[in-house]
Amino acid sequence: MARIGVFICHCGENISATVDCPKVSEVAAKFPGVAFSTDYKYMCSDPGQSLVVNAIKEHKLTGIVVSACSPRMHEPTFRRACAEGGLNPYQCEMANIREHCSWVHEKGDKTDQKAIDIVRMMVEKVKRNNALLPIKVPVTKTALVIGGGVAGIQAALDIANAGHKVIMVERDPSIGGHMSQLSETFPTLDCSQCILTPRMVEVAQNPNIKLYTYAEIESVEGFVGNFNVKIRKKAKSVDETLCNGCGMCTTKCPNKKNPNEFELGMGNRPAIYVPFPQAVPNIPVIDKTQCTYYKNGKCKICEKVCQPKAIRFDQEDEIIEVAVGAIALCTGFDIKKTDFFPEYGYGKYKDIIDGLQFERLASASGPTSGEIRRPSDGQVPKKIVFVACAGSRDPAKGIEYCSKICCMYTAKHAILYKHKVHDGQAYIFYMDIRAAGKNYDEFTRRAIEEDQAQYIRGRVSRIYERDGKLIVVGADTLMNAQTVEIEADMVVLATAGVANKGAEELAQKLHVSYDQHKFFSEAHPKLKPVETNTAGIYLAGACQSPKDIPESVAAASGVAGKIACLFANSELTREPLIAMVDRQAPPMYSSCTGCFLCQPVCPYNAIEREEVKDRNGNLVRELAFINPGLCQGCGTCVAVCKSKSIDIEGYTNLQMYAEVDALLNS
Amino acid sequence: MSNPHHTEDNTLAGKIKKNVGVSLVKCYQCGKCSAGCPVSGDMDYPPSLLIHKLQTGLPNHEEDVLRSKSIWYCLSCEMCIARCPMEVDIPPMMDYLRGESIRLNKANPAAKNIIKFHKAFLNSIKNTGRLYEMGLIVDYKMKSLNMMQDVTLAPTMLAKGKLKIFPEMIKNRKNIRQIFLNTINKQK
Amino acid sequence: MKLGFYPGCSLEGASREYNESVMAIAEKIGIELVSIPDWNCCGATAAHNLNKELSLSLPARNLALAEEAGLTELVVPCAACYSRFTMVQHELMHDEPLHKRVNEIIGKEYKGNLRILNVIQFIDEYVIDKLDENVKFEFNKKVACYYGCLLVRPNKVLKFDRTEDPQTMDIVMKKLGADAIDWAYKTECCGAGFSVSFTEAVARLSGNIVEDAVHRGAEAIIVACPMCHSNLDMRRKEIDKFNGKKSDIPVIYITQAIGVALGIDHKKLGLQRHFVPVNLKDFKPFVKKEIDVEKPQNMEVE
CATH class of the missing domain: 3.40.50.11810 (Rossmann fold)
Structure with a gap:
């Protein structure tokens, strides 16, 4: 005979302001099988949990229903309390009367009735719960880091230094990411390359790290502790084991007029190239879309000049399969290009550039060797306008969020500009100066007070070209919204930070969720900022939302810590809420007909054929068998099974029907 | 979407939201409208400032707005809404404010010619169904007493065949009068 | 080929050369432009500056008349009339009660089935392909x-x-x-x-x-x-x-x-x-050549 305990939580006022909790408790006490019912202000608090534990012992309960928030929030909490009270933890059910009731309805009898119905359903369910045992799975103590920007580098080094193997996959020919393109970094103005390059080299030299550049993720299967990943290593047309990085090929390549991606189109590079001098690895790749040999079948000059004979025109993409226990997503971000702005000329004016292009102009290794010269004619701009919030906080353009980093890097740009062009004047159109961070506000003050940046509070309405000048039309909202017109020599748009190319596709391969802007979603905005909703996959850096370097690095170290925790155990405990095909001893008794309709629909390839043999070893029949290590409990097989032989543990058909029955027959 | 639990907003901004569906709380005062507005220099309050006055909900600021030149100088060129990052639809708001300004007898004296021209224009249509340019000019001059303005324009226009001496009348003028009676000339 | 046509007041008066040129090229290309019977003024800026319902009703009457006359496409060369017509159609099609109210005011049944073309759209769709031969x-x-x-x-x-x-x-x-x-x-x-x-x-x-x-x-x-x-x-x-x-x-x-x-x-x-004399001379005979008229990026309307 079931003895169920019902615990109604007020959740402060979250529930009790809308739902009459004492009344729900009173009604629930009269449900058949309920031996105890009560309500309490915060059931998840320490005294609340003690209340549950004591009630289980005192009233000899066989199952409990905690009527509170979503199971996503506190199911683990109350399962623990349930176990502490001496029950199997899976004898606990959550009745969600917060998200499903109090938060979405007005106060009233109907709302109370709905709460009561939800509780009744869960009472009927929990009566039919079975005791379940957690599943143990082994952990592969190798981490996969996707993306080799500053976040990926930090995560990889931290994990490797904790003694674990790391596989790093980078899409470009070199690691380094956006940080390698930056000139100097706020708020200290230290040189970006100088602080990043040593770390890049460390990655290449760390014996625990295996680096794949010019490589992308092909597919990911498996689950926490046991992922199987296929990596597509794109053909570089160069044998990496032979190449010594002498650079002869890139010097001699006759096809040199290809837009340089690293310089954001402000320079050229050969068809065989190393993206930048400090690249790691220092091994060139041939861009097949540009190489004369791949296009016309003639040339091969690089092959002739290569002393170690490393050029391989017939090299093909390689698929590499690896087993890893955890994945760190560090794929970074991208920025909107100037062609995104109709009112600023759709990108047709050469001297309107984006923030990253300015970084290259200001960089000692950039196309102008660190001199600020405008792209159209190489003149040094004497009047320069920076436009903050270009595309950010702009719902009309589909980007309502603040890109966060622009206020700071724009202040930095103004400072760098003044350091390089002493007689120049920088104007900054801004809406708010968002400089929250250690030494950040001081830094923007420095731009204004020491480096004479003119901050004008208003958005720029239009920019057009006339007689070689860019006419910037804005308003000064601190001056009666009067129109301000500046004849500038160059304009820098602090364009919005956006999700990186291919982010959505990658998220789908990994089954991690992402927001409407294709940024990857964290599992909880406050308490699980580096976890994704998929166990064993973590995220760091600007693939989550625009972030600056310190934040990206901090998050990456957070990820490394999480992965080190995961790898501290040799096996993992998994929820036993998986599909099972019914079996009664002896094994041939099962209602499964062996039709295997379930096999192709399983997204996790978890369904196998089990042979049932007689004593003489003759095959009697084949039954579906679900590999508990692979099953994720999605229930697709349950839906297609004609003979109703499959059940999800914890969500059996019997339990579901009991719930529905309780609702319909109330 | 306003919160149903909140009490009714009786400010002018609240009325704008209710009557023309333009939500002024969205405006975050970036000034892009004022920067792009071709007549913001003529206005006493450029568009963003005018909105800010309404955002305060204070009677003195609302009074300023209804008595402003700005609402009459607006050309309805739609540049503001074309570039507004928050899609605050200013032109219909201006239409509404003009209506209120006239209804409450608060129209700015500087706008009298503009209003007179609009009224002369509509008068012309009310009587004939179509615009009678010659009549409009005469009517406007009578109303505005700007007898000397554009005296050289009309003869040249006549000479170039751009002015008709007689109005063109549509057949169903009754229909037009009915439209006027049902809208602008409705008895309150 | 017949298309509906709304000249508007300006094209009948101060801007009659616009009307004349529209008609002249239509005739050359072989398109008949049929005016809306008994059309009235769209109300222009004056109406929507002073009264919203009037500014909706005056254009709506024309649109209803065009529908009554069985027209499906309407060429509106005057940009102001074109703007008013398109705005009214948009507003009424997205506001059922307002649509009803305006139909009551004009005493006609405006359904909203018209395609309204400005002069450039008209050229783009019906004239441009015939240019090379003419x-x-x-x-x-x-x-x-x-x-x-x-x-x-x-x-x-x-x-x-x-x-x-x-x-x-x-x-x-x-x-x-x-x-x-x-x-x-x-x-x-x-x-x-x-x-x-x-x-x-x-x-x-x-x-x-x-x-x-x-x-x-x-x-x-x-x-x-x-x-x-x-x-x-x-x-x-x-x-x-x-x-x-x-x-x-x-x-x-x-x-x-x-x-x-x-x-x-x-x-x-x-x-x-024109007030400013048009003294354009020395037009060369037209030779058809491949001109780079490819639409620039971002041409598609957002």
């Missing part, structure tokens, strides 16, 4: 195509070309052999309906437009709106006074430019009616 002269001039406000804004409703730096007129002019320049005032307002009541503003706004076109070496300003035309042409005295220098750049309707290229008599196109 064009006699190359329009070998540097031109500044001026779109103004009402053809491109609000973009979300009109859905015609891109809001900033539109291209459709430029493409037509390039096809006729013209050099359509890149300039800064393509979509800036000319002062519109304030020509009489606030002439100083018109002189300034139109003055900036004329000045920039001249400064960049344009030999003609091409327009598709009678209000733009009358401000830039008839207000030239005030414009020159504002700019402090005399300008003789003519302002030509796109339909007149096409008419010139088609070899239609300039009188028939009404070119003699």
Whole structure:
């Protein structure tokens, strides 16, 4: 005979302001099988949990229903309390009367009735719960880091230094990411390359790290502790084991007029190239879309000049399969290009550039060797306008969020500009100066007070070209919204930070969720900022939302810590809420007909054929068998099974029907 | 979407939201409208400032707005809404404010010619169904007493065949009068 | 081929050369433009400045009459009328009670089944493909195509070309052999309906437009709106006074430019009616050549 305990939580006022909790408790006490019912202000608090534990012992309960928030929030909490009270933890059910009731309805009898119905359903369910045992799975103590920007580098080094193997996959020919393109970094103005390059080299030299550049993720299967990943290593047309990085090929390549991606189109590079001098690895790749040999079948000059004979025109993409226990997503971000702005000329004016292009102009290794010269004619701009919030906080353009980093890097740009062009004047159109961070506000003050940046509070309405000048039309909202017109020599748009190319596709391969802007979603905005909703996959850096370097690095170290925790155990405990095909001893008794309709629909390839043999070893029949290590409990097989032989543990058909029955027959 | 639990907003901004569906709380005062507005220099309050006055909900600021030149100088060129990052639809708001300004007898004296021209224009249509340019000019001059303005324009226009001496009348003028009676000339 | 036609008051009066040129090219191409029977004024700026329901009802009556006459496509050369019609159709189709109310006011049943075309859309759809076989002269001039406000804004409703730096007129002019320049005032307002009541503003706004076109070496300003035309042409005295220098750049309707290229008599196109004389000469015979008129990036309407 079931003895169920019902615990109604007020959740402060979250529930009790809308739902009459004492009344729900009173009604629930009269449900058949309920031996105890009560309500309490915060059931998840320490005294609340003690209340549950004591009630289980005192009233000899066989199952409990905690009527509170979503199971996503506190199911683990109350399962623990349930176990502490001496029950199997899976004898606990959550009745969600917060998200499903109090938060979405007005106060009233109907709302109370709905709460009561939800509780009744869960009472009927929990009566039919079975005791379940957690599943143990082994952990592969190798981490996969996707993306080799500053976040990926930090995560990889931290994990490797904790003694674990790391596989790093980078899409470009070199690691380094956006940080390698930056000139100097706020708020200290230290040189970006100088602080990043040593770390890049460390990655290449760390014996625990295996680096794949010019490589992308092909597919990911498996689950926490046991992922199987296929990596597509794109053909570089160069044998990496032979190449010594002498650079002869890139010097001699006759096809040199290809837009340089690293310089954001402000320079050229050969068809065989190393993206930048400090690249790691220092091994060139041939861009097949540009190489004369791949296009016309003639040339091969690089092959002739290569002393170690490393050029391989017939090299093909390689698929590499690896087993890893955890994945760190560090794929970074991208920025909107100037062609995104109709009112600023759709990108047709050469001297309107984006923030990253300015970084290259200001960089000692950039196309102008660190001199600020405008792209159209190489003149040094004497009047320069920076436009903050270009595309950010702009719902009309589909980007309502603040890109966060622009206020700071724009202040930095103004400072760098003044350091390089002493007689120049920088104007900054801004809406708010968002400089929250250690030494950040001081830094923007420095731009204004020491480096004479003119901050004008208003958005720029239009920019057009006339007689070689860019006419910037804005308003000064601190001056009666009067129109301000500046004849500038160059304009820098602090364009919005956006999700990186291919982010959505990658998220789908990994089954991690992402927001409407294709940024990857964290599992909880406050308490699980580096976890994704998929166990064993973590995220760091600007693939989550625009972030600056310190934040990206901090998050990456957070990820490394999480992965080190995961790898501290040799096996993992998994929820036993998986599909099972019914079996009664002896094994041939099962209602499964062996039709295997379930096999192709399983997204996790978890369904196998089990042979049932007689004593003489003759095959009697084949039954579906679900590999508990692979099953994720999605229930697709349950839906297609004609003979109703499959059940999800914890969500059996019997339990579901009991719930529905309780609702319909109330 | 306003919160149903909140009490009714009786400010002018609240009325704008209710009557023309333009939500002024969205405006975050970036000034892009004022920067792009071709007549913001003529206005006493450029568009963003005018909105800010309404955002305060204070009677003195609302009074300023209804008595402003700005609402009459607006050309309805739609540049503001074309570039507004928050899609605050200013032109219909201006239409509404003009209506209120006239209804409450608060129209700015500087706008009298503009209003007179609009009224002369509509008068012309009310009587004939179509615009009678010659009549409009005469009517406007009578109303505005700007007898000397554009005296050289009309003869040249006549000479170039751009002015008709007689109005063109549509057949169903009754229909037009009915439209006027049902809208602008409705008895309150 | 028959298409519905709404001339509007300006085209019957102060801007009759616009009407004449539209009719002339339609005739040349073999299209019959059928006017809406007993059409009335759209109410223009005056109506929507003073009374919302009036500003909806006056255009709605015309649209209802066009539907009654069995017209399905309506060519509206006047940019102001085109804008009013399109806005009214949009507003009524998205507001059921308002639609009902307006139908009551006009005493007619307006359904909303019309396709409303501005003059450039009309050219783009019905004229441009027939140009190659009919064009006699190359329009070998540097031109500044001026779109103004009402053809491109609000973009979300009109859905015609891109809001900033539109291209459709430029493409037509390039096809006729013209050099359509890149300039800064393509979509800036000319002062519109304030020509009489606030002439100083018109002189300034139109003055900036004329000045920039001249400064960049344009030999003609091409327009598709009678209000733009009358401000830039008839207000030239005030414009020159504002700019402090005399300008003789003519302002030509796109339909007149096409008419010139088609070899239609300039009188028939009404070119003699302009205040600023049109002294364009030396048109070369048209030779068909592949001109790079590929639409630029971001051409698709957002």
